[in-house]
Amino acid sequence: MTEDPFVVHRGLLFTVAYEMLGSAADAEDVLQETWLRWAGVDRSQVHDPRAYLVRAVTRQALNRMRTLARRREDYVGEWLPEPLLTHPDVADDVELAENVSIAMLTVLETLGPVERAVFVLREVFDMPYDEVAGAVGKTPAAVRQVARRARDHVAARQPRVRVSRSEHRAVVDRFVAALHTGRIQDLMEIMAPDVVLVADGGGITAAAPAPVHGAELVATMLAATDRTAYKTTTVCLNGAPAIRIAADSGGATVSFLIENGRITRIYATSNPQKLTRLDEPAHLTR
Numbered sequence: 001m002t003e004d005p006f007v008v009h010r011g012l013l014f015t016v017a018y019e020m021l022g023s024a025a026d027a028e029d030v031l032q033e034t035w036l037r038w039a040g041v042d043r044s045q046v047h048d049p050r051a052y053l054v055r056a057v058t059r060q061a062l063n064r065m066r067t068l069a070r071r072r073e074d075y076v077g078e079w080l081p082e083p084l085l086t087h088p089d090v091a092d093d094v095e096l097a098e099n100v101s102i103a104m105l106t107v108l109e110t111l112g113p114v115e116r117a118v119f120v121l122r123e124v125f126d127m128p129y130d131e132v133a134g135a136v137g138k139t140p141a142a143v144r145q146v147a148r149r150a151r152d153h154v155a156a157r158q159p160r161v162r163v164s165r166s167e168h169r170a171v172v173d174r175f176v177a178a179l180h181t182g183r184i185q186d187l188m189e190i191m192a193p194d195v196v197l198v199a200d201g202g203g204i205t206a207a208a209p210a211p212v213h214g215a216e217l218v219a220t221m222l223a224a225t226d227r228t229a230y231k232t233t234t235v236c237l238n239g240a241p242a243i244r245i246a247a248d249s250g251g252a253t254v255s256f257l258i259e260n261g262r263i264t265r266i267y268a269t270s271n272p273q274k275l276t277r278l279d280e281p282a283h284l285t286r
Contacts, residue, residue, distance in 0.1 A: 005049035006038050011285040012050070012125075013057045015100070018284070019120045020061040022081035022105045024277050026068065030060045051131055058117055058135040065113040076203025078211065080267055081105035082274040083237045083253045084282040090239040091165050096286050097239030098162065099124045102255040102267045105238070106198075107157045111150055118143055119150035125286055163258045169234070169241040171258050176232055176243060179222060187219035192262040197221070202271030205250050218266065235278075244278060251275050 006013070013034065017027035034056045046052045072079055081102055091097045098104060099120075108116050117136050121127045122143070129140040129147075136143065163171075171190065178186035197218045201207030212218050230247035237244075243254040250272060257265035269275065 006035055006053060009050050009053055011283040013053055015284045015286065016054060016057050016120060016125065017061050019100065019105070019108070019124060020058070020116055021064060021068065022109060024082050024084055024282065026064055030057060030064055033060045054127070055135040058121065062113050062117055062136070077207055077209045078198050078200050080198060080200035080269050082277070083255060083269055084284070085278050085280065086236050086239050086284060087281045088236060090284050091236060093286065094162065096284065100238050100284055101240055102238050103257040103265060104158060106267070107154055110157065111153060115146055115150040118146045119154060122147045123151065159257060159259050165241070167261070168258055171261060171263060172234060172241045172243065172256060175256070175263060176234065179232070180227055182223050182227055184219045184223045187222055188215045190263060191215040191218060192259070192264045195264055195266065197266040197268065199268040200271050200274070202273060204272060205270040207268070207270055253278070
């Protein structure tokens, strides 16, 4: 059973689906649907099982994305991708870590379904254009045009400078220290003046209903929290250092986008439905 191509490539298939959907739960559903179809396939007719399975997962994910689009229209407050606990080796693959980061997944949410699929398959997994075309049901020429638009779209919205894992961790540690002092000035010093905080409570937990802009306002909000009511732990989420918060009122995760030694984006997720995969590392791979 362990030699079944679906089992061999399961980590890759999950990563493709998760990158396309931003939800581990939906990615698992897509894998289940793909497995059911794979179980009924005549394997002797499949010349490249890996390409076949990636194509099948992509098509199932595209179908799921259309359903999710309607569901997210009714979502309460800001929507953020589901955070995943990850192994340190994910961070060792710099490109993979960048592409599964909460910041990148948030950018990918601004792409259309086909654009997102093309970007993920071509730019993240380096699939040939003809294979991408087969997965999304377009010609290779059309896929090249879609890929170019998607690249330009993402490039205009992603950070221009990569931050090393050690620098990212140092900034997160400074943020935690400042958070525990409760001093607004300490928090402001670690954030860019135009920092933005995005919080996702899903209408279940208390969260800012819209993004909060500006270091002073964000710092004031953070300093007002009861520091005795929660415990923070630094963990690796989506390939980067982040914070996991434990409190009697419920948990949360906080991920960061960092540029030039300062925090430019804070992504806080407290929706309990998105915090179910924080005890066992997800297997993300390319």
